[in-house]
Amino acid sequence: MSTNDIRAYMPKGDLISLLILAVLILVVFPLSMDIFRLNLVGKYLTYAFVAIGLVLCWGYGGILSLGQGVFFGLGGYCMAMFLKLEASSPEATKIQSTPGIPDFMDWNQITELPWFWEPFYSFPFTILAVLIVPTIFAYIIGAAMFKRRVGGVYFAIITQAVASILTVLIIGQQGYTGGVNGITDLRTLLGWDIRTDSAKFILYFVNAGLLIGCLLIAQYIRKSKLGRLLVAMREREDRVRFSGYDVSDFKIFVFCIGAMFSAIGGAMFTLQVGFMSPSFVGIVPSIEMVIFCAVGGRLSIFGAVYGALLVNWSKTTFSESFPELWLFAMGALFIGVVMAFPSGLAGLYKQHIGPRIRNTLATIRRDYLASRANAKSQSFATD
């Protein structure tokens, strides 16, 4: 790639946004927070993966998915299954009636590890599964819907139904999934204890690195012709079709990318928080994820990260003091954002803060140049 190409994919404004975000996540947060708070921020950032995917799907492609929790959950469960198997060695589980299987299976009178758990002994398989299982699932949903030209509200409702079904399935199949408690008591990753402070510190940076990687991928997609096609499809689907494109392929693609990002977030959630449960899969968490994206600005991948941070941070602080009011506050926030700031934080920045910063910088520069010119003319005068 030549420098020109790079500039086309990463214009100056976006590069600055990325650098500011990277400094904030990689330097400011780790230096200013204790490990407990940093781990919390790490957890918030796992939702940013979902929000970035939603920017591409919803903001660009106009495909509103109210079921991103499904993919977040699938990614998280794949990782949790691996960690759980590692935590369930025969020695560690010798008090069970069947040692060597996860504790919740033993409680549910299961005496043999189910076949679909077997491959999760392998770490490479687990990594692949985190990336591929949710993507294939998204492909199936996407192909079934978009090839039949189901879109808009109908698609949103169907994704919500999928989220609901998966929750019921996970809770109902307690013996295989850990039920409503989820998969808990995860300890080590390839022998490395993930519960220690130092592990949490390292995982925070792994998470941040992956997030920046996803941001770069999203930036590339957004600036490629595919990004412009998504906008075109959002506005005039028929026109795109009659320009010779198979619209459904593009919708499936962007939906799968969104699912894959969510799954990475889910897997990092499991690693940092130490468990996975159906409460991150269902309808409510899925809608919350859309709110992170809307608050951040659904057309800005960088805004989405701030949206996820801000909403989650206020959720933590707010629900500590007024737990019963949080859901109402969340609803009000969503309505408020949609009504008053449809482009979210990113829109506010672009309209109000950005120009003000530019003005101030321009004034400073002008004053500086003027004072230098003055100084020069004075030095001439004294000569």
Added chain:
Amino acid sequence: MKRKDFVLAVEGLTVSFDGFKAVNDLSFYVEEEEIRVIIGPNGAGKTTVLDLICGKTKSTHGSIKFRGKELTKMTEHAIVNEGIGRKFQNPSIYEDLTVFENLEISFPRGHSVFGALVFKRDAEVIAAVEEVAETIFLADSLDKTAGLLSHGQKQWLEIGMLLIQKPDLLMLDEPVAGMSVAERKQTAQLLNRITKNRSVIVIEHDMQFVEDIAHRVTVLHQGKMLSEGSMQKVKSDPKVVEVYLGH
């Protein structure tokens, strides 16, 4: 009748919406480099015929052959890639994108998902876009957001988006509707220029405009063909005068 090479052969075409036959046993043939105008009163099925040809609506019976290839079972984008371009009645452009990007999207390369991801705006693309922009009088507006164009300019932009695909058959649905007199004139010139080396089907109500451009005219009424031939012949057909021109 002497067999000529038809670009488009429509035979026995019928589409029925819940028993209502919007197009009923329609047959017509379009030759190479012909400008065919379809006229008829509202609800005659003119737009439906274009919808059927470009695959937007699926036919109930009959066949549509484009250069001998059956279109009725093909998907829309496959029909486009065969070389058929369609302009809609209302200007159908991407208002949030610039004029350049609008034309670039229609450029016939990188139409698969992977192709679109690795698509590069190279010299060939830029040259093609600039050439078309010149033709449609928008060379100075390439960086303008398309939503800011005037109604007439939007119509031209959509025609440009078709031109860049280099279709063999161009279908235009009311290309001058809502245009000023000056814009109509310019559009007629534009059409005369761009119809070199391709066939065109136009739906239009403006009779002066039809006379200016049409080689042959097909008159539809209630989904059926009422009359066909030169403008002179059609104009003097008593059936046509009764249902359409007489008003």
